[in-house]
Amino acid sequence: MITKADRLNDVKEYYFSKKLREVAALRNEGKPVINIAIGSPDLNPPKSVINAIKTAVDIPNAHQYQSYQGIPELREGISNFYKDKYKVILNANSEILPLMGSKEGIMHISLAFLNKGDKVLIPNPGYPTYASVTNLVEAESILYNLNDANNWLPNFEELEKEDLKNVKIMWINYPHMPTGAVASKEDFKQLITFAKKHQILIVNDNPYSFILNEKPLSILEVEGAKEVAIELNSLSKTFNMAGWRVGMVVGDAEIIKTILQVKSNMDSGMFYGIQKGAVEAFKLSKDWFKSQNEIYEERRSLVWEIFDSLNCTYNKNIGGLFVWAKLPEGIKSEEITDELLYTKNVFITPGTIFGSNGEGYIRASLCVDKNVLTEVLNRLTTVKI
Ligand SMILES: Cc1ncc(COP(=O)(O)O)c(C=O)c1O
Numbered sequence: 001m002i003t004k005a006d007r008l009n010d011v012k013e014y015y016f017s018k019k020l021r022e023v024a025a026l027r028n029e030g031k032p033v034i035n036i037a038i039g040s041p042d043l044n045p046p047k048s049v050i051n052a053i054k055t056a057v058d059i060p061n062a063h064q065y066q067s068y069q070g071i072p073e074l075r076e077g078i079s080n081f082y083k084d085k086y087k088v089i090l091n092a093n094s095e096i097l098p099l100m101g102s103k104e105g106i107m108h109i110s111l112a113f114l115n116k117g118d119k120v121l122i123p124n125p126g127y128p129t130y131a132s133v134t135n136l137v138e139a140e141s142i143l144y145n146l147n148d149a150n151n152w153l154p155n156f157e158e159l160e161k162e163d164l165k166n167v168k169i170m171w172i173n174y175p176h177m178p179t180g181a182v183a184s185k186e187d188f189k190q191l192i193t194f195a196k197k198h199q200i201l202i203v204n205d206n207p208y209s210f211i212l213n214e215k216p217l218s219i220l221e222v223e224g225a226k227e228v229a230i231e232l233n234s235l236s237k238t239f240n241m242a243g244w245r246v247g248m249v250v251g252d253a254e255i256i257k258t259i260l261q262v263k264s265n266m267d268s269g270m271f272y273g274i275q276k277g278a279v280e281a282f283k284l285s286k287d288w289f290k291s292q293n294e295i296y297e298e299r300r301s302l303v304w305e306i307f308d309s310l311n312c313t314y315n316k317n318i319g320g321l322f323v324w325a326k327l328p329e330g331i332k333s334e335e336i337t338d339e340l341l342y343t344k345n346v347f348i349t350p351g352t353i354f355g356s357n358g359e360g361y362i363r364a365s366l367c368v369d370k371n372v373l374t375e376v377l378n379r380l381t382t383v384k385i
Pocket of ligand 1: 039100101102103104127173177205207233234235236242246247
């Protein structure tokens with residue numbers, strides 16, 4: 001018997017990887033399951049992006065290995081995008097590393113900076129990958145509480161009470177997934193002050209900046225932020241390119257070089273056509289963002305109605321691709337999501353997959369056509385909880 005590595009002892013298969021098998025099995029039995037759980041944009045990428053990848057496949061050398069740091073044109077595109085959208089100046093040669101989706105960056109950053117036993121501050125609730133990757137690299141997670149009362153922002157008084165001596169990385173993610181909470185520049189300033197005081201690398205995971213968010217912000221807008229903070233960003237949600245796998249990590253040149261030290265040993269560059277598509281995406285005008293957000297706004301109103309029918313409450317002043325809703329007192333997240341799956345054929349995400357502070361909440365995605373959301377509403381109006 002070949003035994004698996006000890007590092008897997010505390011790592012479970014990703015919730016959606018497992019649950020989607022169950023959803024597929026139910027569909028095979030003929031159950032018409034509607035999935036409003038996952039944040040995988042159903043809308044198309046822009047036409048110019050699709051044309052760029054089509055044209056790229058006929059270009060000589062397009063099928064060879066590509067640069068470990070991405071083609072210069074892509075890094076220039078990212079640099080211009082950061083200047084235009086966030087007023088952040090990034091050196092395209094040294095402060096930008098394109099990634100195959102921001103998710104892989106979580107592993108690269110962890111491998112680059114964490115030794116066995118180092119501590120990592122992880123939001124609860126938060127994107128589950130931060131904790132799984134921390135386990136995989138045999139570092140130690142310290143979950144920090146986010147809650148409604150604090151607008152899902154870090155509570156510094158509570159954080160200061162932790163033993164922060166061996167903390168090396170703090171993951172933050174604003175606009176926050178799953179709650180949609182948005183951080184202000186003042187909030188980011190406080191985080192940078194905290195990171196400088198304790199010499200912690202803050203990583204802001206920022207894939208939802210442009211979805212239903214009037215004022216996209218980068219943590220790097222804070223003066224002096226580059227000393228202690230880097231940022232992950234992604235084309236997955238902003239340009240409906242989740243399956244393309246393209247994102248980036250940006251920040252101080254030395255930090256980026258250290259991440260490249262890991263990444264250049266793990267892959268051999270990103271497909272040329274994908275990079276050319278990404279270059280086009282960064283050139284899009286304001287109209288793109290406006291058109292996407294109009295669709296998401298309409299869908300969000302329907303999701304609010306869905307949650308009203310379940311007697312849930314929710315904050316309307318949030319950003320991102322999801323609606324996060326509080327269940328009526330005493331109702332458990334996984335009980336209700338399983339009940340809805342088995343009795344109404346509607347798959348919604350239980351808040352608990354994002355951490356214990358997600359108990360009592362559920363999350364719905366806006367990546368679902370309005371007609372489908374209307375069908376969900378019809379199905380649910382016959383169930384009251
Ligand atoms: C908070 C957060 N970070 C990162 C990712 C991964 O995005 P990407 O597609 O760029 O890997 C997601 C995807 O759902 C996410 O919600």
